[in-house]
Amino acid sequence: MFIIHFVSDSQIDQEDVAKGYVVWNPSCRIPDISPYHDSIKKYISKWKPLICSKNKPLTSTVYSPITKRHTLRVNPHIVHSYSTTVALLTCCYSIITRSYQKKKIRDDDDDRYNISKAVCFKNKIELPPETEYIYVRCISGKKNIYETIHFMVIDKEPKPVTSKEELTEKKFSVFLFAIDSISRLNFMRTLPKTRKYIEERGWLPLEGYTKIADNTFPNLVAILSGMTVSQLTKHCYPSHKQKIDDCPFMWKNFSQNGYLTSYVEDTAPIASFNYLKYGFLNSPTDYYSRPILIAARKYMKIRDDGGMEYCIGPQPQIEYLFQFNTEFIQRFHNRSYFNLFWSNSFSHNEMNMPTIMDDRIRNFLADIEPYLNSTVVVFFSDHGMRFGKARETYVGWLEERMPFIYFYFPPSFQAAHPSWVRNFRANKNKLTSPFDFHATLQDLLYGQQLQPAAGCPQCGSLFNPVPHNRSCDDAGITSHWCTCSVADSSESVSDPHVVAAAHVAIGSINELLQKSVDQIKNDSSCAILSFSKVMSVRTKVGGGFAIFRRREHIIVFETEPSKAVFEVTVPEGSVKISNVAEISRINMYGSQSACVKGGSLLKLFCFCVKK
Incomplete structure (x- = not known):
């Protein structure tokens, strides 16, 4: 706690x-x-x-x-x-x-x-x-x-x-x-x-x-x-x-x-x-x-x-x-x-x-x-x-x-x-x-x-x-x-706002993957990722009393078919993802993204499949 x-x-x-x-x-x-x-x-x-x-x-x-x-x-x-x-x-x-x-x-x-x-x-x-x-x-x-x-x-x-x-x-x-x-x-x-x-x-x-x-x-x-x-x-x-x-x-x-x-x-x-x-x-x-x-x-x-x-x-x-x-x-x-x-x-x-x-x-x-x-x-x-x-x-x-x-x-x-x-x-x-x-x-x-x-x-x-x-x-x-400043969250992993934010994050990832096909080897493509589950939610509270009302959620979620675990920070009451580069992958991607020719960001997200 x-x-x-x-x-x-x-x-x-x-x-x-x-x-x-x-x-x-x-x-x-x-x-x-x-x-x-x-x-x-x-x-x-x-x-x-x-x-x-x-x-x-x-x-x-x-x-x-x-x-x-x-x-x-x-x-x-x-x-x-x-x-x-x-x-x-x-x-x-x-x-x-x-x-x-x-x-x-x-x-x-x-x-x-x-x-x-x-x-x-x-x-x-x-x-x-x-x-x-x-x-x-x-x-x-x-x-x-x-x-x-x-x-x-x-x-x-x-x-x-x-x-x-x-x-x-x-x-x-x-x-x-x-x-x-x-x-x-x-x-x-x-x-x-x-x-x-x-x-x-x-x-x-x-x-x-x-x-x-x-x-x-x-x-x-x-x-x-x-x-x-x-x-x-x-x-x-x-x-x-x-x-x-x-x-x-x-x-x-x-x-x-x-x-x-x-x-x-x-x-x-x-x-x-x-x-x-x-x-x-x-x-x-x-x-x-x-x-x-x-x-x-x-x-x-x-x-x-x-x-x-x-x-x-x-x-x-x-x-x-x-x-x-x-x-x-x-x-x-x-x-x-x-x-x-x-x-x-x-x-x-x-x-x-x-x-x-x-x-x-x-x-x-x-x-x-x-x-x-x-x-x-x-x-x-x-x-x-x-x-x-x-x-x-x-x-x-x-x-x-x-x-x-x-x-x-x-x-x-x-x-x-x-x-x-x-x-x-x-x-x-x-x-x-x-x-x-x-x-x-x-x-x-x-x-x-x-x-x-x-x-x-x-x-x-x-x-x-x-x-x-x-x-x-x-x-x-x-x-x-x-x-x-981070405190424990009272939010549920099934809270509609939390789940919606995870879906928006996955959408941002998929949009990036679709825009980056030129960085993928010709015989492969990146699978479209889908929502699996929210694994945890924490509430992030602004550091001092002057900005106490600034609250954000740190959401950890899993995707299919890669079983990739991602973490995203979103303002309370919002599902907007401002920067896909600030979606963290917190489990190893290993050889999942071997088809990526360049760009470390894609390595985090791409689950390679043969065409």
């Missing part, structure tokens, strides 16, 4: 938050729910460790600051664990390079790479200069006993400064470390050691941080560009079939001001700029992981766990990126960089799977800690789990909309910007959004927000006080994603 308890504003200070809430203001009340609430306890479990290989890695690379080259080495102490000897062992490496072209040639330009002829060696070999990616295979006799990849941090010069804007006096590096689909509450449940580690070291959370759209892409676009997807479409990305190179993502701003830039992401098939999109024509940043991970998927064994590509060869695929980022941060701690590290492989599909990475993430953060003296770190997610049985509960609804986020400010930053850090602390329990995150990145680079976020002109840097009475509208969060 969820009941909202109202307390007058005079009972609490404006900078405080009422007991039992993470946000409390005249326009927004967000309850502080236990991560182990009774309604989701039965869905919580701890995963057993997943082992990609019983043996330790056979090869490694070591960088020499003198020669500025990497040496590829065989570890002689573990050769025996591969049932061979040093004398019988031969290893060979091939260099992977990204294919470059001046204009779009194919739909998979972002997946193109070249691979060199293999070079074989014994024990160790110095790699040619500028070798960034290699595929390694080791043979004993005629038997292939080992294969792996190495993604090395080679020396690169930042691009010439072209920006005319003045920077902050001291250039702090920025490291964005994101784990997909982890809510604030699920972070507390699944990564307790990591949470303890960062909170003991003064990392600062934002407990009212709320997503602004359904999945990764629009929330990341808001962070990196300050735009909504519809604005991005008009500005630089007219179609998912077009390259996305021309869009104004923040790594360009950092690059134009002399920063090295890096963007690495695991699970290439669903990468943020590639899932149902054509990605980049050329590398978006100085360091880019996609070429080596695409090559690895072709040449190495992939093992799925939790519905994701977890293992690549002998290691979890995120391990390759942990190793890269550790070397990158250690090597460049005295240089200015912008580094985005995004992971999907252990969190995207299974709510409890992140438990297997708690120790590794904690150790990664400990490994890089000595090198963060001039680096601001943001550790965050894009949203919570978007589907599954837990998602059908109220707690799941809240979690989906409220990802975890922490900022780390090194002592040198706190000394340089004491008022910024003081204001940030005061925003812990304020309603915030990815648009504020974007404005904060501008502050970190320029010392001020030069351009308002197009998607939320009234949003601002988290280094400024967030207005006490902020509403979802003020934060660029539409009603469907707004978490400001």
